[in-house]
Amino acid sequence: xxxxxxxxxxxxxxxxxxxxxxxxxxxxxxxxxxxxxxxxxxxxxxxxxxxxxxxxxxxxxxxxxxxxxxxxxxxxxxxxxxxxxxxxxxxxxxxxxxxxxxxxxxxxxxxxxxxxxxxxxxxxxxxxxxxxxxxxxxxxxxxxxxxxxxxxxxxxxxxxxxxxxxxxxxxxxxxxxxxxxxxxxxxxxxxxxxxxxxxxxxxxxxxxxxxxxxxxxxxxxxxxxxxxxxxxxxxxxxx
Amino acid sequence: xxxxxxxxxxxxxxxxxxxxxxxxxxxxxxxxxxxxxxxxxxxxxxxxxxxxxxxxxxxxxxxxxxxxxxxxxxxxxxxxxxxxxxxxxxxxxxxxxxxxxxxxxxxxxxxxxxxxxxxxxxxxxxxxxxxxxxxxxxxxxxxxxxxxxxxxxxxxxxxxxxxxxxxxxxxxxxxxx
Numbered sequence: 240x241x242x243x244x245x246x247x248x249x250x251x252x253x254x255x256x257x258x259x260x261x262x263x264x265x266x267x268x269x270x271x272x273x274x275x276x277x278x279x280x281x282x283x284x285x286x287x288x289x290x291x292x293x294x295x296x297x298x299x300x301x302x303x304x305x306x307x308x309x310x311x312x313x314x315x316x317x318x319x320x321x322x323x324x325x326x327x328x329x330x331x332x333x334x335x336x337x338x339x340x341x342x343x344x345x346x347x348x349x350x351x352x353x354x355x356x357x358x359x360x361x362x363x364x365x366x367x368x369x370x371x372x373x374x375x376x377x378x379x380x381x382x383x384x385x386x387x388x389x390x391x392x393x394x395x396x397x398x399x400x401x402x403x404x405x406x407x408x409x410x411x412x413x414x415x416x417x418x419x420x421x422x423x424x425x426x427x428x429x430x431x432x433x434x435x436x437x438x439x440x441x442x443x444x445x446x447x448x449x450x451x452x453x454x455x456x457x458x459x460x461x462x463x464x465x466x467x468x469x470x471x472x473x474x475x476x477x478x
Numbered sequence: 479x480x481x482x483x484x485x486x487x488x489x490x491x492x493x494x495x496x497x498x499x500x501x502x503x504x505x506x507x508x509x510x511x512x513x514x515x516x517x518x519x520x521x522x523x524x525x526x527x528x529x530x531x532x533x534x535x536x537x538x539x540x541x542x543x544x545x546x547x548x549x550x551x552x553x554x555x556x557x558x559x560x561x562x563x564x565x566x567x568x569x570x571x572x573x574x575x576x577x578x579x580x581x582x583x584x585x586x587x588x589x590x591x592x593x594x595x596x597x598x599x600x601x602x603x604x605x606x607x608x609x610x611x612x613x614x615x616x617x618x619x620x621x622x623x624x625x626x627x628x629x630x631x632x633x634x635x636x637x638x639x640x641x642x643x644x645x646x647x648x649x650x651x652x653x654x655x
Contacts, residue, residue, distance in 0.1 A: 343655035344626030358654040372576035
């Protein structure tokens with residue numbers, strides 16, 4: 240599981256904890272029941288630190304570090320919750336809402352959405368940054384699924400599950416900054432993809448109403464991500 | 479409570495579902511009715527802005543010049559302002575027009591989709607603002623009540639707290655968005 244059997248000790252919020260060398264801060268925090276909010280992280284997929292929701296403070300360092308990809312080190316003193324972190328996390332959620340057109344009321348994932356859940360948990364009451372209202376496409380070319388880019392938060396769970404679990408690597412990421420998009424194959428309609436196996440794993444790890452099954456109406460799309468821990472366990476733990 | 483609370487409710491760019499949800503408070507409306515004086519509402523025919531309003535509840539987003547006029551007028555005359563429902567809080571469905579230009583919208587509504595009398599209106603219909611906006615982007619909002627529509631229980635909770643002299647707890651407002 241880990242490269243060595245070395246045990247390290249460090250502190251999370253003044254709590255003395257021990258961990259196997261190589262474990263991430265997020266991993267150890269969760270083992271000790273300390274909840275650090277995450278959005279792009281999904282157990283069973285390689286963590287990438289994309290959403291920045293899990294940023295933590297480490298004493299003696301001016302930079303905040305993402306707990307999902309930062310390995311714990313001997314003597315480290317981690318702070319997972321502070322007014323500054325709370326404010327940053329809330330702002331991250333607000334920026335995600337402002338970046339695209341979520342329009343929750345008419346979304347198939349309304350009430351079953353990880354972005355909405357995080358907004359509520361972090362006390363978001365309104366979006367303090369100006370909405371961008373970009374004009375984005377819906378790709379409904381696949382026979383069974385559709386991709387609504389208005390609701391994508393670029394967590395890249397679809398990219399990772401397709402590559403790491405299904406082994407198809409149909410999904411990838413194109414462009415930078417506000418032009419960034421998830422794409423299928425060479426940025427072609429999903430329905431014309433030669434590599435997609437139509438397994439639906441991407442749909443069920445997607446945290447929002449971006450990737451969905453067809454034929455569901457507002458608030459009807461419930462994701463079933465339970466397959467992932469099972470599949471990773473059967474294949475031997477990767478991380 | 480001795481003096482009655484002066485309450486106004488306003489309907490901007492929304493479907494009136496939030497006002498319907500207010501009516502869904504059912505018999506609890508009678509409890510509230512004893513404690514308030516309704517000074518302006520889509521349910522009444524009041525011109526202009528009443529003065530010294532204690533609480534103004536706004537449904538809908540700000541989409542045209544009339545909405546803007548109303549929201550500025552009510553803000554000037556009210557102590558507390560509540561954004562009620564997703565359109566008021568996030569711009570919601572009315573805001574979906576913001577990805578299109580006003581020319582595109584007007585052409586779609588009055589020319590392409592008109593089966594007769596294809597013409598652009600030049601009177602009566604208030605001009606559209608360049609964007610549909612949530613209330614807090616234009617004036618200060620004191621209380622946010624999300625939902626499409628917010629459940630009657632949540633509206634009752636928010637109004638009851640205010641009538642009792644307390645600010646409602648945002649954590650009791652249900653989901654966001």
